[in-house]
Every structure is written in C-alpha cells, then in structure tokens.
Amino acid sequence: MMDAALDAVIDGAKLTFVEVSEVWVPKEGRLVLAEGDYGRHTDFAKASGTESFAPGEGLPGKVWAEARPVVLKSFEGSYFKRTEAAKAAGLTSAVAIPVFAGAELKAVLTILCADGDGRVGAVELWKDSDGLLMLDDGYYGAAKHFEWVSQHTHFPRGQGLPGGVAASKTPILMRDLGAGYRFIRADSAGKAGLTTGLGMPVPVPGGTSYVLTLLSARGTPLAHRFEIWDARAEKVGRDGGAVLVDGICAREGALWNDQTERRVLPWQGYVGRALATGVPQVDGSGAAGIAGGYTSIVVLPIHSDGAVSHVVAWYI
Amino acid sequence: MSWIDIGTLDDIPPLGARVLKTPLGCVAVFRAEGDRLFAISDRCPHKGGPLSEGIVHGDKVTCPLHNWVFSLETGEAQGADVGRVETFAVKAEGGRILFDGARLAQRDAA
C-alpha cells in the first residue's frame, strides 16, 4: 500500500497535469506577463504575450480585485479572455494564485491544466471559516462522481490535507492522502482514487485564510519533482536564506535529509530569487540552474508577517 | 637519424629550459624531473609567449604570459585550451644533449 505511494507522486515517465504556468506582475495599474512557461503551446504563448489585465479584468485581474485565489473550471462563456486560444491548445481549467505581501500584490501565478489522455487530477480551493476548512471550489477534471464531492466539503483544523495546512500554516506534500480521499473515482484512472496532494496556504489581505490543494491520482503525477523550503527566521536564523524541509524527485528520490541541511541564500538560483524578490519564478527553458535536469520550474513564495516564510517549487 | 650535439646536460637547469635557435624557429629544450629531456617550439600558439621561460611541472610547462599549459611530450595544450606546439626529438648520451638533426635537414623554406 504505502510503497507505491512514491510512484504516484512523481512518476517520471508520465505526462503531468499542469501544462502552462504564468507569472503576472502589476505595472502601471495593470497586470503584465513577467514570465511564462508554455511547453509546446507556442500559439497560446503568442496570444498571451501581448495580454495585460486591469483590476477585475480576466482571470488574473479578478484575483487581484477580489484579493483571493480562484479556480476556473470552464473557460467557455466566462470572464477568461483567451478562451479561443486555450481551447485550441486543449487547456481546460485554470487556477490563479495571488501572491500578497501583506496588502501589496506582488504577482499572480496562473496555472493552466489539461485533462484527457487519462490524466486525473483535482484542484481545490478551501476557505477557513472559524476553524473549519470549507470547500470553496474545486475542479476535478475527468472525475465525475459528485456524490463524493458533496460528502467531502469540510475539514476541521488539523484534519486532512487542507486542515493540516491551515493548522500548521506551512505547505505540505502528502504522499498518501489516506482513506478520506479514496472515494473519488475516475472512469479512466481505475480504482486508485486521489492519493497524493500538495497543499499550500494562500495568504490574502483581510484576514480570510485560503488553502489551495493540487491533487493527483496514481499514474498521473502533478509534477516530477517537488521542493518545500522554510524561510522563517525561527528556522533559518537572521542571515536570511531558506532551508529545504521536504522534497522528492522522480530522478533523485527523496531530497529531504534528516542529517544534513540544504540551504539557499537570497538570490541563489530560482528559489533564492523568489525568496529575495517575493515574486514567483517560472522558467521552461531547461536552463542549467533547473535542478534535476528538468525542463520547467515553477517557484511560489508564500508571505507571512512581512517576509517570505515558505517557498514551494515544482518541476516538470 | 642524425643527431646534433648542442651542449651538456648541466647547461640546462633542472626543471628548466634553454633556447635553441634553428632555421625552423626557436626551440625550447627542457630538462624535466629525472633528467628527462624534451624539445618543443619556444613559441606559445596563443600570443607567442616564450615557453622556455615557463614553470616546469611533471612533464608539462606553463606559458609565462597567460598560463596555457602544454604537455612536453605531445605538445598539446591541456585543459580547455586548444592548440599545439611542434615537438622535436632530443636525448642525452654520456652527459651530452643530442638534438634531432634529421628534422633540421628537412628544412622548408618558411
């Protein structure tokens, strides 16, 4: 049971769930594209390069204006601006994650997913309501069993991946979500259900806590490599930097080590840059600095108490 | 094979070199560790530095101008540098240094 959990998280051979990642930054009152990794979707890349969004406009603009993350389950007829191009590229859903440092918006990270090809995954947005994590929205791709979804609408603090992330205020990568998540089934994915998940707090101004979870089933990994870095002064000291607290890689195996510590300084590599600037980093060029020899990296900094407290990175 | 007597072994300091003027240009004659003798062109292919003035280590010499390192045996530049100097035959016999006469006999008009 548990030995196969690792394969489910990071099976290197399979196609991943996430197809496109973009970083939008505020510039002169609009959000403009800072970085984008479009993989093989060159036409979509072209369509996106010239876009910009005012507050409230399109998906990134909505997230900015409403100061909360958003899961968009269907582009058709929605406020999404690039619907035709997305359809042509086979992209079916999107998540927009605002990166706030206190009240200031540093960036919006958008992740576009494609299902089909037997890929099964889910993106869920949870809202903390008085100690209870309520499912605000969720996208389940090819999975079609909504009865499960109606059962699976809340977790108390500390319970389940959303409850665990909210209680600890730190990203968690669960190799085995446990019995509670087994019930969702997908016709094409067999009986495994959703087994692994990455949960992240999404801080926004105004006091509401959100947790974003990206879930996958065995055989359809989210990404090929994950890293969670802790940048809090209580952990790394006053010299800045961040320490790797968890990570696994399809090529290198477990990246965490309870004997020796891996550290980056601000500006050192992509993680260091996200740490120093507070802005997400995306690169799909296969450059030498992308660990593990992967083509793409997405780095998301999470802010707390006026500084970057954690950094999450995933590689495709 | 003809050999030209050009001097005694003691004319060359250990781990050092002396220059030989020839119609084919200046040749650096090295006395490496263990009195092993080598002869290579005295001109570095990089910017013409005098290899005879370089520090000798193992069977290599480092050009004094910009630190290119050459194998005394093959004349090949080491590491990532690309280049080659000509090598010549040289040997010691009875304390005398004998140089590659046959090579000089083939002198081209250049």
Next chain:
Amino acid sequence: MQKLVVIGAGMASGRLLEQLFAANPDAYDVTLFNAEPRGNYNRLMLSPVLSGEKSFAEIITHDEDWYAAHKVNCRFGEAIVKIDRDRKVVVGAKGEVPYDKLVIATGSAPFIIPVPGRDLPGVVTFRDLDDVEKMRGACGQGKSAVVIGGGLLGLEAAAGLRLQGMDVTVIHLAGHLMERQLDPAAGYLLGRAMEARGIRVHTQGSTKAILGHARCEAVLLADETTYPADLVVLAVGIRPEVRLANDCGLEVARGIVVDDAMHTSDPDVFALGECVEHRKTCYGLVAPLYDMAKVLAKTLLGEAGAYEGSEVSTKLKVTGVDLFSAGDFADKEGREDIVFRDPGRGVYKRLVLEGDRLIGAVLYGDTADGAWFFSLIKDATDVSEMRETLIFGPAYQGGAKADPMAAVAALPPEAEICGCNGVCKGRIVEAIEGGATTLDQVRAETKASSSCGTCTGLVEQVMALTLGDGFKMPTAQPMCKCTDLTHEDVRRLIKSQGLKSIPAVTQELAWKTPNGCHSCRPALNFYLLAEWPLDYRDDRQSRFVNERNHANIQKDGTYSVVPRMWGGVTTPAELRAIADAAEKYDVPMVKVTGGQRIDLLGVKKEDLPAMWADLNAAGLVSGHAYSKGLRTVKTCVGSQFCRFGTQDSTGLGIKLEQLLWGSWTPHKVKLGVSGCPRNCAEATCKDVGVICVDSGYQISVAGAAGMEVKETEALAAAPTEEEVLEITAAFVQLYRETAKYLDRPYKWVAKVGLDWVKAQVVDDLESRKALAARFEISQSVYRKDPWAEHAAADERPRWAPLADLTLEAAE
C-alpha cells in the same frame, strides 16, 4: 572469513554493517535476522509515514540490492527462539545458524501500561511499520483515537492520526506536555499548538482501564472521564529489549551491559543500540547508536576503539511546530537555568548550565540556533564570557547582515566581472547554461578568474545566482589541484613538521603530483624561505619568469629593466648611466614609472647581464620592479626643501627603502612617505604609509590603489625615525610570516584584524623587537643585488640561447 550473526535490523545494525563493509568487506560472512518482515529503515521517520507526509519507500536505508551486493544472508520476519552460547549457535524459527561472533541489536520494547484491556484488538504501540499499518487501518472520518503518553512519540502519533482524519485525544500523566524538556509555560504553548490542530489534550490524566469487548471502544481515566476510542496508541516510554540476552545468561541490568568496546559478558557476543546499557546509561535516540556502531565495527575488525557516551539532540516532528532539545536538562544541584520567553510570538528558550559549560538546551518556537547550542554542548565550550548574551544565539553580535548577493544579482549582463580577460557577467552565465557547473569549468571556458584571481569571489557569486543550491560556495579553498590542504594548513605543517624543501613538502604532505604545479610551487618556495631563511635555498625554477630573470617580461618576450632610485632621488651620474645603457642596448622605450624611477623597456634577454653590469658599474642596483617584495618607497620633498615639510620625508623614505629592499613578501609591498598632511606622496593608499607631522610620524597601513582603492588605517604614532623603521620592519615581518601567498597587506589585515596586528607590532614591544630581529635575519640573506649575482661573466652564457643552429644552415 568468520561468521557474524546480527540479531535485529534496526538503525544501529544498519550503520554497523555499513561501517564494517566499508573497512573490510571480506572479514565476515554476515547473517542478519529481523523479527519484522523487512530490512533496515529509518525508524525515526515513521511518524511522517503515519501522517502520510512521507512514503515508506523513502525511509528505507538498505534495500535488496544493498544486501545482495554485500552478500548478507537475510532472515527477515523470523523470530529468534534462543541463543545457544555453548554451541555458538543462534536458533531461529526456521533453523539454526552458527556464529563466530554475535551482535545483539534488538532495540527497545515499548512499555505496556498494566491496565485492564491492554490486550484488546485496536490497542497498539508505535515502534515499527506494522504498528503504522495497524494505525492507518483504523483511520477513517468519524473514528476516534486516544494516545496515551504526551511525550515526543505520543504527540507525533497524535498529529499524524489527526492529519489522517481521526478525532484524537492525548492523555498525559504530568501537569503539562513534555514535562522533562519544557517548563509549565512552554508546555502550555505546546498544548495550545496541539489544540490548534483539533487535538484534545488531557493532562494530569491517569489511565485506569481500556474498555471494550471484541475490540477497544473507550479509555477510562482515574478521574472517571471516558473518551471513545476505536484505536488506542500506547506511547508511554520504552525499555531495552533484553529477553534473548537474559535467557542465554548474559549480564543484564536495565539493558545488556557492555564495555567501551561493546563487548558483553561473553567475549564473542556484542551488543549495540537501544538494547544496551553503557556506563549505566541507556540511550533512546539515534546519534549514540551511530557512535556505538563505529566503535563496534572497529572492535569486530580487531582494531582499538572506545565508545565514551554521546550528547544527544531531538526535534519534534510535527509539521508546523518547532521544538529542539539537546543535552541534559534534569533539575540537579549546582545547575543554572537561563530562560527566555516571548509569549506573543510563542517562543520559549531554556539553557541549562553547569559551571561554565552549557549542558542542555530546549528551544520552542524558534529553533534557528539549535545547531549552535548543540555544538557548544558537544565541545564543552567555556561559555563564561558569553553568559549574558548566550541565550540570544550566535548572531547577537551583528545587526542584520547585508544581502550578500543582491549587488551581483543587480548587475546587467554587460557588466565586466573579470578585468584581466574582459569577461562580462552575461558571458559567464552563458557558459554556465552551456554546462560549466564548476569554477574550473567556467575558468577554462571563459578565462574569467584565470589571471590575477581578484574576481574569483564574484564569479562564484554569479554561479550561485545561476545554479541555485546546486552550486556549493567553496569555504576552505585548497591550495591548488595538487592537494586538498589550504594555504594555512601547508604553512602550519611546514613549520610543525620542519619541512625544509619543496620535495620534502610534496613527499610528506602527499601531493597528488610529483613536483606540484605553476600555482603551488611559487607559493611553497615563498613559505619555505620565510620559515627557514637561513636553511632554505631559494629555488629559481619555482619562480615566475619575472622573479627568475629579475626583469619584467613583456608581451613580445623582451624585458623591462628598472634600476632602484632610492626614495625617488637620483644623481646626474646615475642618469647618464641609464641613458648610456638605453643607447648601447638599443632600448625602444625609456619611461618614468609611477614608483618614481625610470624603466628601460624592450631589452632582449641575452643583453640583461651585460646591461646589469653596466648599471652596477654606476652604482645602480635592481629596483625589484618585478618581485613579490619591496617595490618602491615614494616620497615627497619634505623639510629639506619644501616650505611645508615638517620632517625629512625624503631621508626617511630612503632609509625605509634601504631597510626593506631585497626582501621577498607574500605579494608586492609599496610604501609612501609624505612630509606633511598634504600628502603629496600619496602615502594613504600604500601598504605602509607615513605622514610626517611636527610631533613625529603617523604610520598607517593596509591601503590599496590598484584594482581596488582603499585608504590606509592608522597603526601607530612614532616620535622618531628609528621607531618608524622598527615598526615597519615588524609589520612587514608579521605579514611575511602569517599572510597567504598572493594576499596584499590590505587583504591580510582584513582577514586577521587590525587590532591583532597592532597588538603584535605596536603595543607589545617585545613582540615588535622579535619580529624586527627575525626580519633582519632574513635580510642578512636577501638584502643584496640580484643583478650583481647574475651579471658575473661566467653566468652570462646562461642567458643566451644554448646553441645557434641557424649558422650551420648558412654553411
């Protein structure tokens, strides 16, 4: 090959086998028994496996391939029936195995509280993967778990079960959680952190019974409270597992008694890990087990080794809770507590001191300094000086450090990083992205940092920026590729081992090459002549061409000749001699240098000795314009002529030059003496600068005016010329004895601190005199003209070609 049987495949035995096979793979034929049906894994990481945060596959330490590669006979899932020490045989459930040596590593067994219901299905302990699987089997939404025991293990179990969806209650006997490490206030903070996860904490709870029929259903406490329980986890403590040892008659107290070499009372039987008792101590944490494994591996190979006990540290593995504890924090006479509390931030820190030593530390909410405190405990450091600020950690002294890489990150791609070779940041990044991932590769590819080396630090920063933590910033740089030793190591070893020649160094210090390389040979030559001025003979062939030929090589292979002009003062006769030499030897350029003297440029190598002889005849000597030694002493006119001059700066400059000339130093040394604070000799950017004032002389040091520009720092005020000379000689000698080859004085002072230099050279008069005396001894050998030596008639042929075969051709 002897037969070794190991009972128990826990973390201690895994480490033992690793050490044993690494030292001698063929010493033993090993059979490994394990009651669990699996091999060695990292038991400490079971808590995250329970919670789902790690997979079991990730915590396996030795897999099938490893056992096969080391030819270990694995008997997993097989319990041991007994050990027959008379026949030297281990009897397993599936058959017996003879042994020459036996290692018992049976670990610990959990305490089972003696309450009714403890044997009901659903009551589990938390030791191995089977326990974890049982616990996970019981997990489900709506199910309840009760964890008895609020120590590290119990809390980790509770958090894990909670993450997996259970309703969890922790029962703890004492008044607050983790009462051995934490005081009530900190225990309260920890309790709150558990409650924030929805875990109920019941302190001062004593379990009376576990209720249920076919399986457990609830837990009843002495105060009549009941908690429903589909699962009960017993986490109240462990004790060494000694049953097998007891049964076969070995000496057993609380644990299996072993000596420092891990022998039991039977000479062929050993024990290690949690099942042993060593010097009356039993250990339940992993670091001691590793230390024991190291010693036992030696013992098994017939080598001497002694285990002397260990310092231990632990962390609580509950995601989002930071807790670190190390050492001994029991309350005892003669111990002192230092406590720091910040309840607003949820921080509690407690240090336990005994005498002047730190013996225990507990950090809750802020564990950043954990490793530092632990090293103070392990090294038994005397902390009496730090007592007041100890609790604030190592960073207390400084303020927030400036972001070291921000400046380089901000540089545009066109910014020049390597001035010698004209390499810009973009080119370096390009090379890195093309595959150059080490400094050597970047150097080879771009030439950056391959000449003077000043930009090496910057190149490394660009690499760190581009490669992230894949690039390790080098800390202690070895001297060169010929050795792993640093410059400092080699200097020390030359002194302590009395090495007096380059072959002695390459031999005794195990150089990887027969006679070094162009990097280390000049450095070694300097260190040797500095350490043994009278015994060591300078090795010309280990010097760069300039120092070997006593002239600066130019780009076309000709040389520049610079005679000394003491203090920048010359005479008509000297000028005539220089002019005559320029004409006689067809010198293409005659140029005045910044060092206040004249340079003859473009001299052919074979003309050098003759030119030197001519210059010597006029009383001129080598200006050492090429050396890592004293270059020049710049002066301004001073009281001899200048209306502002307070002292005879020119005279003093000449005296200084005569004192220092000829000496070899780690890098070039330049002085300046100004007659008044108007500083016309620019003394304040020199290695040693003197400003004359009415009351005497102000000496300052560590300036720079080359690739870096830096003002000098005040060293001393001296009333007399004699004192200036003595202080300067002492400074230069200290520099020669302690600096790294190729570090200019300003770099050296930055490393050792000006205060230390002052203490040796200015404040401590005895030290000053001793240094100046040692300088004189060295100068007795080197204060002489190298030109005179090499201009001798019988030497001249060595400067010309060995033979000229072009003449033959003309025949």
